[in-house]
Amino acid sequence: MKKRTFLKNTAALAAASMLPGSVWSLAKGNRLRTAHIGISNMGMEDLKAISSHELVDVVALCDVDSNALAAAKAMHPNAKTYADYREMFKDMSEGIDAVVVSTPDHTHAPASMMAMENGKSVYCQKPLTHHVSEARAMNKFAAEHNLTTQMGIQVHSFYDYQLATHLIRNGIIGKVKAVRAWSPKNWGFDGPEPQGSDPVPSTLDWNLWLGTSSERPYKKGYYHTGNWRKVLDYGCGTLGDMGVHIFDTPYNALELDVPLTIKNKCRKPTGFGFPENNEVTYIFPGTAHTTDKLKWVWYDGPGAPEKHKDLKLPNGEELPAQGAMFIGEDGRRLLLPHFMQLPKLIVDNEYQELDLSGTEHLGQPVRDYASEGKKHYHQFVDACLGKDECSAPFSYASKLTETILLGTLAGRFPNKTLHWDAENARFAEEEVNELLDAPYREF
Known part of the structure; x- marks a missing residue:
């Protein structure tokens, strides 16, 4: 069945018993009872961070x-x-107040929607969904039912990223005309689809791992546990992994919406894996912090980024392995390394000292991931208990995820400029629209 049919059917089943998650919480003495879906790898880290809150x-x-x-x-x-x-x-x-979803990407939406339809607050790992249609549906449902939500982009709450946001919004480089961002990680696969099958490990329920995705034989080393990000049916490539983290601060700081056009310079599609190298160019409508339109270029894969004058650093320095560069219309630039490094102001190809006046509310720089890493999770817990607000709710996360997913879709039509109609959630190029949704397997 289609995703929209699944969402409609499960909503109808849950509607009769639905209560906001906060109602359950308050009934149990102001503690938060959490359920965790997906608890290996990042899911284990999510479990540790959420459960470290004294009221969980x-x-x-x-x-x-x-x-x-x-x-x-x-x-x-x-x-x-x-x-x-x-x-x-x-x-x-x-008996549950809030649900943490830390599964592979293709199960984010089915599990999160079922949680919300049961009235639960949801913390969902990034990217929010596997398909654009799911991101819009999750945002709509959360808003209509006033649910507490947060996407798992924990660096969103780190000092350096909040500082960069403050500096950009306060005009440190004036109007921003372009952003260039990069990661040399390789969550792509340029080889052929594997043939045959291997015995399913006795510890794994392969049918449940596949969930709503299409039937596929198990093949050791290609999917569970670690390589699903490389495969179209389950992950979102490097852009959907590191791209979400590195996009987040510029996207948030500039208060961007979804793009007008997208073009991905990459190899021809194979129908199985994401390209190992991508150069995605977005054009965004302008905001109060940008020129009339903003150009955004993302580079990933081995060797990323390509050399460009916008990325030249003072004194012949090497770029940080991952990061983003804001380029102002008058040539001033702000470099934001990823991660846990202060942003750097560049004027006339020389570093300039940052003026940190007015940033006292951010506190002092922190270089300890163990303490910084919990902030985003604890913010969600506190928001569920009515003591805080989430900084990456689905209203924000859905737009960021949509932007990311449009870039991965453009990789299926390499070197072609795609035109996105945000109001109607459709491309002008009809052949692309069928990829905005996909059938849900009954399992």
């Missing part, structure tokens, strides 16, 4: 891999365990 009780753990489930159960012996998140909601929905 972990009550449910869900993973399709029994090894991951056992490791998490050892940390939280009182939590109930499940392989199927649908069974978890059937069994104990009224």
